[in-house]
Amino acid sequence: MGLLVALDRPGGYEELVGKLCSRVDGFKLGLPLLMARGPGYAGLLRRRCRDALWVADLKLADIGYVMRLTAGLVAEHVDAVIAHGFVGVEGALGELKDYLDSLGKRLVVVASMSHPGAREAYDHALPRILETLERLRPWGVVAPATRPGVVGIVRRRLGPGVAIMSPGVGAQGAEPGSALCAGADYEIVGRAITGSGDPVEAAERIRREQEARLSNC
Numbered sequence: 001m002g003l004l005v006a007l008d009r010p011g012g013y014e015e016l017v018g019k020l021c022s023r024v025d026g027f028k029l030g031l032p033l034l035m036a037r038g039p040g041y042a043g044l045l046r047r048r049c050r051d052a053l054w055v056a057d058l059k060l061a062d063i064g065y066v067m068r069l070t071a072g073l074v075a076e077h078v079d080a081v082i083a084h085g086f087v088g089v090e091g092a093l094g095e096l097k098d099y100l101d102s103l104g105k106r107l108v109v110v111a112s113m114s115h116p117g118a119r120e121a122y123d124h125a126l127p128r129i130l131e132t133l134e135r136l137r138p139w140g141v142v143a144p145a146t147r148p149g150v151v152g153i154v155r156r157r158l159g160p161g162v163a164i165m166s167p168g169v170g171a172q173g174a175e176p177g178s179a180l181c182a183g184a185d186y187e188i189v190g191r192a193i194t195g196s197g198d199p200v201e202a203a204e205r206i207r208r209e210q211e212a213r214l215s216n217c
């Protein structure tokens with residue numbers, strides 16, 4: 001059972017990371033934060049919570065050369081980097097994966113997104129993206145907690161060896177534990193924790209709700 005906290009809003013998170021460190025499994029750093037504070041800020045935060053999983057959510061979608069350059073700016077400070085799945089393996093995700101492998105870092109690929117508009121194109125492309133994922137075998141896949149059916153499809157297709165992380169719990173409407181029941185390893189929660197008056201209490205409550213839901217899957 002995993003909980004990752006999405007840190008998106010530009011701001012200072014040193015104190016929050018310290019408080020949440022023993023209560024969550026990791027942190028996902030969004031582009032607004034990384035662009036505002038610079039890639040080195042990821043390293044500064046990481047020093048507050050070294051054993052957590054640190055993921056740079058760059059949502060890369062470019063040719064391999066450019067994705068490598070972009071990922072290379074932050075890779076030393078994180079464990080994993082997120083890229084979009086629709087750009088394909090040849091000349092894109094394959095190159096990025098080889099590059100991250102050479103650094104000892106992990107690639108996480110988006111299979112679909114959590115917002116309603118993902119139904120317009122992303123979900124139609126899912127069969128093709130699953131083929132890409134099967135060939136590429138990334139360490140992790142992002143699949144939406146808001147549509148647990150998609151999480152289940154990814155798990156059944158890719159098997160137990162891939163880490164599935166699911167955003168959409170809380171602010172986007174999915175219940176804590178719903179994606180875990182569908183096969184995800186981690187649920188990603190942003191605003192329901194970071195926008196709460198008491199983020200520590202919010203994270204602890206979400207943990208309890210995950211456990212309760214998981215025991216009744």
Ligand code: C5P
Nearest residue numbers: 006112113114167168171172189190191
């Ligand atoms: O605040 P909230 O919990 O809705 O944040 C969800 C996080 O997950 C954001 O950082 C968003 O970028 C991310 N995300 C998503 N859907 C995806 C991939 C990432 O909502 N497919």
